[in-house]
Amino acid sequence: MAGRVHETGVCILGSGITGALVAERLAEQTTARITVVEAGDRIFNLDQRFERRDRFLDYRENPWPDDHIRGQTGRGLQSRSMCVGGLGLHWGGTTPRFTPEDLRLRSLYGVGEDWPVEWEELDAFYQEAEERIGIAGVQGPPELDPRSRDYPMPALPLSYNLEKLRAWGERSGIPFWPNPVSKNSRPYRGRNVCVRCDTCTICPTGAKYSPDFTLQELLARERIELLDRTLVRRLVVGERGRIAGAKALDRDRPDEPLELRADVFVVALGYAWSAHLLLLSASDRAPAGVANRSGLVGRFMSGHRPYNAFVEVPEKLYPGIYEMDSLLSKSFQRPGDIDRYVRHDLRIWESDFGRRPRLRSDDGELLLGEDLLADWRQRGERGAARLRAYYDVIPAEGSGLRIDTSRTNEWGDPMFRIEMQPAPETSELIPLAEAQIEGVFDRMIAAGGGRLLERRVSREIHDHPAGGCRMGADPATSVVDPYGRSWDHENLWIVGAPTMPSAGCNNGTLTFAALTLRSAAKLAALLPPSGAEPAIPHRAEVAA
Amino acid sequence: MRAVAGHALPADALGEDGISEQVAAFERWSRGFEPVAELDHPYIWSDELVYGPPDPRPGWQAQLDGLDLEARRRHGAGFVELPVGHRAELLREHLERAVPAGLRELPFAAEAPHVAIALLAWWAGTSGANDLCHGAAIGRHECRGLPSAAQRPEPLAPPSRADRGER
């Protein structure tokens, strides 16, 4: 069957947060024709979200029932969500910045790699990301939480529970402040204020940022074309190493081949699918896969490991005031001089751990009716908190994603397997990191009162995974240059999570977004300028 | 169901009318249940999709029928007509048989091993039950706006005799 060809200027693969931000930045600053290609469905459903939220609460149903593609998955994948907006429809919206140490691990601590980025420059792109997304926050102590400007929105007010927990936590001498979030504390960019309904996995009012809002706005302004339900299967290398096109599949017309042609391709497929597509695209012209002359596509992937503790505190708390909100401390992300590399963040949430209604008493008696209520009330007299630290795990070279030919999608494409491995220089530090975190939990309990209920370290989890196409200054040891441009293909850019040399020790998405905007700024300078002022002025440019 | 609810739910705290309201709401919830629905992707480790349980309602109906039949065989009267003490005893016997000893937490209502536990688990998961436990209008999962977050939740007004269905 004869195929179709779609031609455009910039072809952005992926419509998650990173894809949406590249599209927005380029749409403002250039006149380039922009197409966003997304394998999943278009779920523009603000009007249905209350109903879906109700079913999620009542029946635990997936509030985004059309958000995945049957058979399109890989071992070790973080989330099955594949749809317009990507994982950003589900996300919790926690958006701390990394700290300057994350960019200088080799020079400061002798582990991992230094990033080819200066903090001052990243600060400006963080600010831009915070303004585009809409972050509500307040700066912590400046020496722990450096930033050169205020957040675009004031922090959400701390709940009664969190105020109590802040006082409890700070008795240990560790400062805590409100965790920054992508939830509106005032109307922002046409979206509502958070109503504290506490189901951020589906925000029924649109107060939480999700990339579908950006894309809808760009569609309404006719600044982008969106090809949804279109799975990109291979990138094709043409003359002089340029990416000549991409082979895609329109899921509504699977028998009709679709070819995407563009001057520039931007891979914004997230940490897993980016490396997967590049490796699947191996051909005579790119035998090890596209952009993979270094052999490092899919390598050096990492995330941070969560260590949780549940603690009884000597306070009456009221579970359910605002469970999604939390407190943050960066005291251990900026540890100053240390002998061994141990860094982690620290958060506090209200919790109902050990305070939920239960079916049997301690001695195994069935609890019904008034007995159940009395037992529940008695355990609720003292509140509980969840403490969590994410500690940094520096990846080994072999840590990451490989093509798994034993498993294919509906159209016969092999899927992948992710296996994370810590670098040898950090694996011996893991017990120290865990011991330090236990010490911090103990210190908080000793100072604030209460008792430890349970500790849980999850060694299999690497949260906010990143890497797989790391950036660097040397083509032999990196996949992309410091701005995300492929060393091997001049018209190919890879943005966001995959480009990170290490995954830090707090939620990564704001950093993925900041790096993406930095790539977009560099790319925009190579495209025909629009001459228009960007809607969100870029701070570095404003300063200049 | 109403007779079972009088023993499964906290009857004093909810009162007669409260129990009836909870039963009606539970029945609405069970009518809306969709068997083997796709569940929310768990965060992390969700390379496979997860589906919910099949329809529990036929099993629940059989349990209610079983309670009634046993009441008739043992006491010569339907479960509803039994004196309160006999009802409580019979229900507890059924539950001791149905509920595995290892089940210590309240399950997801649709996966409960007995309809009485399903009702209890469903009720305990409501915002109203959380408020009742803490004696305060917390309003978990309700749209409450941001400003009131900082306040200690208002104490619940004690139910009036009329609220409790007493005359």
Ligand SMILES: Cc1cc2nc3c(=O)[nH]c(=O)nc-3n(C[C@H](O)[C@H](O)[C@H](O)COP(=O)(O)OP(=O)(O)OC[C@H]3O[C@@H](n4cnc5c(N)ncnc54)[C@H](O)[C@@H]3O)c2cc1C
């Ligand atoms: C439940 C949940 C809660 C979270 N909470 C937080 C949080 O509080 N804070 C935080 O920092 N992070 C959080 N995250 C992580 C955060 O959501 C992600 O880091 C972020 O959304 C990733 O954006 P992305 O653009 O890099 O990738 P994605 O969102 O994965 O976007 C990539 C897109 O590419 C599409 N795609 C993939 N392959 C192809 C192909 N071959 N052809 C066409 N399209 C393709 C995918 O369908 C997808 O839409 C959370 C994630 C989940 C699931």
